[in-house]
Amino acid sequence: MKDTLVMLYALQQVDSNLQELHEQKGDLPAVVSSLEADLTLLHNSISDKKTELDNVKISRERSDGDIIDFKEKIEKYREQQFSVRNNREYDALTKEIDYSTEQIDTLEREFLESEGIIEVIVQDIEILNTKVGEVELNLNDRKAELEILSKETEHEELNLNHQKEKILVRLDKDIVDRYDRIRIARKGKGIAPIRKDCCGGCNNRIPPQHVMEIGTNQKLYLCGHCGRIIVSTEVAAEANQLNILS
Numbered sequence: 001m002k003d004t005l006v007m008l009y010a011l012q013q014v015d016s017n018l019q020e021l022h023e024q025k026g027d028l029p030a031v032v033s034s035l036e037a038d039l040t041l042l043h044n045s046i047s048d049k050k051t052e053l054d055n056v057k058i059s060r061e062r063s064d065g066d067i068i069d070f071k072e073k074i075e076k077y078r079e080q081q082f083s084v085r086n087n088r089e090y091d092a093l094t095k096e097i098d099y100s101t102e103q104i105d106t107l108e109r110e111f112l113e114s115e116g117i118i119e120v121i122v123q124d125i126e127i128l129n130t131k132v133g134e135v136e137l138n139l140n141d142r143k144a145e146l147e148i149l150s151k152e153t154e155h156e157e158l159n160l161n162h163q164k165e166k167i168l169v170r171l172d173k174d175i176v177d178r179y180d181r182i183r184i185a186r187k188g189k190g191i192a193p194i195r196k197d198c199c200g201g202c203n204n205r206i207p208p209q210h211v212m213e214i215g216t217n218q219k220l221y222l223c224g225h226c227g228r229i230i231v232s233t234e235v236a237a238e239a240n241q242l243n244i245l246s
């Protein structure tokens with residue numbers, strides 16, 4: 001059991017060092033992901049606006065074409081009015097001319113409306129493009145920062161992971177799982193040495209009988225307050241001297 005406790009304690013040292021490396025990177029990885037997501041959203045918005053712009057342009061062209069058609073019709077009706085045989089035919093053509101004139105009014109209003117909408121969409125796209133530029137600039141800076149940090153820690157991280165593998169092959173999976181669960185629940189620290197009859201994790205006093213038990217290094221003792229595994233100072237010292245860590 002003592003060997004297991006020593007290995008577990010050594011594992012904790014490696015895990016703590018790994019955690020420290022991750023903390024050095026701070027929130028940079030999260031910031032980079034979040035900026036990348038922003039960029040995707042902006043590109044999607046621009047693409048939507050462009051589709052909208054195309055549709056409004058098509059509708060504007062249609063209005064324009066229809067206006068020309070109605071103007072041609074009016075001209076034709078006016079020519080026909082010179083060669084009518086009676087008032088009834090003349091009035092019928094006048095009605096057609098009035099109808100076409102009304103249609104032209106409506107179409108011209110629609111044409112102007114489309115022009116206004118196009119102007120707004122073009123402005124929106126410009127604003128979105130400016131934002132894309134800003135986000136890209138920020139993202140590139142952050143990525144460069146993260147890359148430098150990752151390069152600096154890469155070697156150390158590889159080394160620590162290698163040490164971790166060497167320790168893990170010497171431990172039962174069940175006990176490692178148990179330790180991991182406590183470590184995750186206790187903010188990175190799953191095991192602590194006894195310190196002046198107190199838990200080295202939460203500083204709560206350990207009952208004398210348990211202090212004795214811990215000293216025998218014969219069983220996995222969990223702190224009654226924080227749930228961390230508590231080991232004797234002897235185990236901690238042996239783990240610190242392991243040359244597996246160098």
Ligand SMILES: [Zn+2]
Nearest residue numbers: 199202223226
């Ligand atoms: Zn404790």
